[in-house]
Amino acid sequence: MRQFTKILIANRGEIACRIQRTAQAMGYRTVAVYSDADAQALHVQMADEAVHIGSAPVQQSYLNIPAILDAAQKTGADAIHPGYGFLSENPDFARACVAAGLIFIGPSVEAIELMGSKRLSKLAMLDAGVPCIAGYQGSDQDDATLQQEAERIGYPLMIKASGGGGGRGMRLVHQRDQLVEQLRTARSEALNAFGSDELILEQALIDPRHVEIQLFGDHHANLIYLGERDCSIQRRHQKVIEEAPCPVMTPHLRQAMGEAALKAGRAVNYVGAGTVEFLLDRNGQFYFLEMNTRLQVEHPVTELITGLDLVGWQLQIAAGLPLPLTQENVTLTGHAMEVRLYAEDPAQGFLPQTGDVLRWEPAPGVRTDHGVVEGQRISPFYDPMLGKIIAHGSTREEARRKLLRAVEDTLLLGVTTNQRLLVDLLKHPDFIAGDFSTGFIAEHFSEIPPRSASTEQLALAAALFYQHSASPHPQHLAGWRNNANEPCTYRLEAYDEIHSVTADPLPLTGDGRHATLVLNGIRRRIAYHLDGNQLWLPGLTVTNRTQQVARRQADASSGRVKAPMDGAIVDVRVSTGERVSKGQLLLVLEAMKMEHPLTAGIDGVIKDVQVIAGDQVRNRQVLVEIE
Known part of the structure; x- marks a missing residue:
């Protein structure tokens, strides 16, 4: 030991x-x-x-x-x-x-080194007899070679950073005239994220499933797999929903994929927790994608269906103990499903979001893995994932139903998240049926409409502003009746739109953290946070503009280009006096490990460039002015 x-x-x-x-x-x-x-x-x-x-x-x-x-x-x-x-x-x-x-x-240095390179690991997997996707994994990395190899592979194809994952340095290229610019962006993102700009090219499989096998090895040459996970629901090649088992898995396919994963592990004498990822097509053919030589984000779903503590296993193996189970003793019970809660705005192309956590209340009855505390600042420096909500049931439908309720009941105020999208994904008929692929979000949620405030939300906001301004103890909401107060009209801003709302107040009680109201005969309890003229409701921030000039010119149709989030400027493509066209790339902003291009909203001439590469900027800071 x-x-x-x-x-x-x-x-x-x-x-x-x-x-x-x-x-x-x-x-x-x-x-x-x-x-x-x-x-x-x-x-x-x-x-x-x-x-x-x-x-x-x-x-x-x-x-x-x-x-x-x-x-x-x-x-x-x-x-x-x-x-x-x-x-x-x-x-x-x-x-x-x-x-x-x-x-x-963790595993040996040699295993990490080999499997950490998509290029070298793919060569090793081909030698080990593991099915692989056609592509280019050579050492020549100049543009001319990659363009030549792209023609050989054919379009569409994937550019992938050899040294990492998580969607960083990864680009889907549909046409040859997109290749050079996408190579540049992928290299830059890969270098910033992983310290290496080495790339590989692969034939793009259209709408496969992403299915991965959990491996565990010890220092006594034992190696087993603990079933599979389906991680097909993704955006920007980053996972959003994971589940175990895979909805279309059969015993024969599970054994075949498990044995292929064991071949991969044995090729590097694997020790510890590792995951072999595959793409599975509709014909039941699967292909090696990569091996992650670490614990996965989605390991909880495997824990829930096996009853095992995978972190505990890691510690026991590191201490020199043998694996607690043999392959024959591994059992899978029920179904588990996990969603990732991201600080991002799906309606704005999944832009990462920053802000202060004003309220945080995980839903009861399910497992929530998180690192969130009220009062903390969500910064632009790290990955936007805040936590994971995980549910287990005797059937897939039971797990989905429990998870849906938990996502709806999770409370986070102060930061925009993907919570509403998670609810919509879990409710989608094709997801309920288990009929989906890695293209699911792009197919069904490619046009996520801009968010807007409902009449109910605006009415509640007006009532809360009314009560807090009228109450001698604004931190508490005492019971009151609308016939004792005169109506008041507010100009409320939500999602950059101004609404004129007259508060003839609703019957409303509360404690400063939750409001209880009766609307259309239905009694409800809603969380909120109010600070001066700012009010946060679930999924909505409202500003009281009653005493201010209300109208805000939309940035997209003006000459002011603003930062869509906190971040760092990594590239400035224009200078003062230069003529630009609508849609032209002006700057590149890096935030939460991803690069975000910022383009001109109008034709015109650059009047002022207020940043240089390397500058840290804040959300909605003016970066460039065009006239």
């Missing part, structure tokens, strides 16, 4: 919290690391000890290997768990941990 007593978790957010829960339950001490932006984060509060490792940008904190190793030395940690993302699949980090005498809770 390899002894360790204190684990440093080289990560943040929900996965750092998740690892700590199991580690502490098993008797280990835990150490958290944190950046300037995470000083009050939940994972810091949960840990036995915590060490500051740098400023907010990941390069100065969560990717800062010397700072993390120094934190381990200071605290006497003798093992490091990397979580997922950040340094979890960085062979240099694993190598540095071993050199420092620390136990790295």
Whole structure:
């Protein structure tokens, strides 16, 4: 056995919290690391000890290997768990941990190095006899070679960053005239996210399923798989809903995919938790996509159908113990389903969102893995995923029904999220039937209409503004009746639209956090947060503009280009005096590990460029003016 007593978790957010829960339950001490932006984060509060490792940008904190190793030395940690993302699949980090005498809770450096390269791993999988997609995985990376190979493969094709995943550095190219620009963007995004701009090309499979196999190996040459997960519901190649088992899985197909995954694992003498991802077409043919040499975001659905604690397994294996089960002893019970709660606006092309968490109340009765606390700031520096909501049922429909209710009942005020989209996805007839592919969101939700406030929401907002302005104790809502008050007209701004609303107030009571109202004979209790002229309701922010000039000119039709979120300017394509056309690329903004192009809303001449590459900008800051 390899002894360790204190684990440093080289990560943040929900996965750092998740690892700590199991580690502490098993008797280990835990150490958290944190950046300037995470000083009050939940994972810091949960840990036995915590060490500051740098400023907010990941390069100065969560990717800062010397700072993390120094934190381990200071605290006497003798093992490091990397979580997922950040340094979890960085062979240099694993190598540095071993050199420092620390136990790295993960696979060998050699396995991470090989499987961390999409190019090299695909070559290894071809040698191991694992089915692979046709493509180019050569070492020549110049544009001319990639253009030539693209012609050989044919369109549509996928560009993929060799050194990472999560949709970063990944582009779908339909026509040859798009290739060069998409190569440039993919390289830039890959270099920023993974430190390598190496790419591969692959034939694009149209509307396959994304099905992955959970592997576990130990130091005694044992290797098993724990069933599969279907992760087909994606946007921008990032998963949104995951479930286990896969709705179209058969025993024969499960065995075939499991054995292919075991071939992949044996090719690198795999130890620890790993996932082999496949694309599954409608004919039942499957192809190797990649291997993730770490714990997956979606591991909870496997835990719920197997009854196992996968983090616990990781710690036992790192300590030198054999696997607790053989392949014959693995059983799958019921169905589990998970959604990812993202700080993003689906109506604006899934733009990441920032803001302060004013209210946070996870739904009861299901599992919610998160790293959220009220009062924290959701910054532009990290991935926009806030947490995961997971439900289990005896059948797929029971799991879906429980999850739908839980998503609807989860309360988060202050930050725009994808919560409404998650509800719509879970309610869609094709999803209910299990008939979907990786193109599901693009097919059914390609045009997400701009959000708008309902009449009910505006009425409630007016009543709340009325009551708080009239009450001598605005922090509490006492019971009152509308016949004792004169109506008042408000100009309320919601989603950049001004509404004139007369409050002849509803019967309303409350406690400053929830309002209870009767509307059309139905009594309801609704959460809210009010601060001056700003009111937050579930899925809606309302500003009281009664005393202000109401009309705001829409940015898209004006000459002012504003930042759609907090972030960093990575490229400026225009200069003062230059003539531009509507739709022309002006700047590229990076936020939450993704690049976002900003274009001109009108034809004109650049009057002023107010930023340069490298500048940090705030949401709605003016960047460029056109006249």
